[in-house]
Amino acid sequence: MSTVTESQFERSTAVPVPGVATRRKFLCHCLKVTPEEVQQCITVSNAETVHEVTRGCGAGKGCTACHCRIKDLLAGACDDCGQSKRRCLCAAQPA
């Protein structure tokens, strides 16, 4: 896994991440990392675990309260409702 550098996180070109509340500016408050930066880290470095995301962009290196939100992004978004597949109840709903 390669380390994502700061220059790879162009805030101006960051795209909104489906399923992540927009009222939160930072996904990781300790390290001031946005959801878009974490998503870019996952995409660019093919991170598959919280540890790999932490090594790639620093998110999750502090209090660890954001690990659940990092796991939400790692799981990806539901095609139907846009929520993280970890929290999505679409599959539980009868068709």
Ligand code: FES
């Ligand atoms: S909020 Fe991410 S480490 Fe504390």
